[in-house]
Amino acid sequence: MADAFTTLLLTPEEMGRADKAAALSGIDSYGLMERAGQAVAAAALRLYPEAKRFVVLCGPGNNGGDGYVAARALAQAGAETTIHALADTAGLKGDAAEAHRRCALPVAPLSAWRPAVGDVVIDAVFGAGLARDVPPDLARVIREVGERELPVVAVDLPSGLDGLTGQIRGAAFMASHTVTFMTAKPGHALLPGRQLCGPVEIFDIGIPHRIVNSVAGRLRVNRPGLWTLPDTDASSHKFRRGHLAVFAGGPSATGAARLSASAGLRAGAGLVTVGATPEAVPALAAHLTAVMIREIGDPHVLADWIADPRLTAFVLGPGFGTGKRARDYVELLAGRPLVLDADGITSFRDNPDQLFSLYEDASLPTLVMTPHEGEFARLFPDIAGDAEAGKVEKACRAAARARAVIVYKGADTVIAAPDGRAFINDNAPPDLATAGSGDVLAGIIGGLLAQGMPAFEAAAAGVWLHGEAGKRAGAALTAEDLPEALHHVLRQMAVREEQPSL
């Protein structure tokens, strides 16, 4: 289980504030750079003891400063080391100028370097301060290094990667290892950034944790410990573990609701019922055993059923069909704990405010929406089209507008709450990109909501468990495998909790 500090993600701007606060508190800022550069050199020597030559590429700011420290340390360790700088070293300032002054190695221009097999690159060109697309000279070097498949140890971030959004600014190194400082940054967790970093080593350069905590915003990497699963000890009664209702669509599309329902049951809901029109009941009855079926013949039956307070959460969307029926159901559910997925989301594309108004009174959010990129753009076209905003910002703006928890799906799913909390999920394997996998996710979240978990925690836990189930089910999985895999994951977590701490 992760402790609170290790889940922190500091934006480059917050990291800059931590740096300034550390200096104000009397901490020697050059000492921080010295430790950062030494950590990079140590990682490079550990990972590439046989390197013919380390080529340290230094930029014009403090990332470059870390590079000069690393180059000095590598040379002192006896490794052949050369330095190439993007800009004239006369322009270096502050700690970076000091790091350069202490490094006796000659500095050649970046344009003079021709990458050669056997070189190990230390990428200290840009880190947190990358402000625009990389210059053409660097883009050429990035391309040549990639073509020769040279190992790259990135300092803080692979140069060209935007630490806030995870996007590539023109071009970016593909690192084999990244050494960052104090905490990971959003760009390490978001795509495509995550795929450019290799393993990310987080090195403590000595900024006091109280300072880091004081500048940290509300962004975390999604881990157990940030949420607690409902207690499912042997004494808990099925009625105490909530009752989840999943709405099914027409007779030819019941599979999606069945997947959600089975997942909700595995996630621990005490009871799960699929609500279906009479035409869909036979298809459902042929496949479901532990899940119950409720026939919804006309709107009054629906209204009476939904009014039962023992129904503690609902899932609407998987295989449901788009249109007025979906909107009418959601209107009846107004304010109740609801996972709105797939067709349920798309049904409000022409009037999203109608949906948002149904949930505006809740003091804590009770609506969880689980859009993939296409569904997100249907409900929030202006936010989706903002080319400057990253995925976290988009999810947070959508959550605030809808007063709902937004699960913005993908390989780097972002879970955001209206109050500004946001988690980036990084455990989902690509095998989850399979038909019906989203239906399972909606069911897991519904099952957790039904047990009384608050919406944001249920969504975050659900996304993480879905990822773990995907890993457990492994290659060539189908969505049907996921509820069973979830069973194993939950059992393993329970066993770990039962073990006495040493």
Ligand SMILES: NC(=O)C1=CN([C@@H]2O[C@H](COP(=O)(O)OP(=O)(O)OC[C@H]3O[C@@H](n4cnc5c(N)ncnc54)[C@H](OP(=O)(O)O)[C@@H]3O)[C@@H](O)[C@H]2O)[C@@H](O)CC1
């Ligand atoms: N925070 C901490 O506690 C610690 C931080 N540390 C280290 O500091 C790093 C952050 O340093 P930083 O702020 O100086 O930023 P950095 O990435 O060196 O780049 C800024 C320079 O690049 C320039 N520039 C930007 N984009 C450009 C472009 N596309 N093309 C061309 N130029 C461009 C920009 O110029 P300007 O935009 O001002 O014109 C400026 O000159 C951080 O990543 C970590 O490694 C450690 O020492 C330990 C303590």
Ligand SMILES: Nc1ncnc2c1ncn2[C@@H]1O[C@H](COP(=O)(O)OP(=O)(O)O)[C@@H](O)[C@H]1O
């Ligand atoms: N490349 C990927 N790597 C990891 N997870 C993925 C990837 N692609 C999709 N997923 C996850 O799989 C699920 C797919 O959901 P969705 O797009 O609604 O598909 P479907 O409608 O077929 O169920 C989401 O939880 C998403 O986060």
Ligand SMILES: [K+]
């Ligand atoms: K870098």
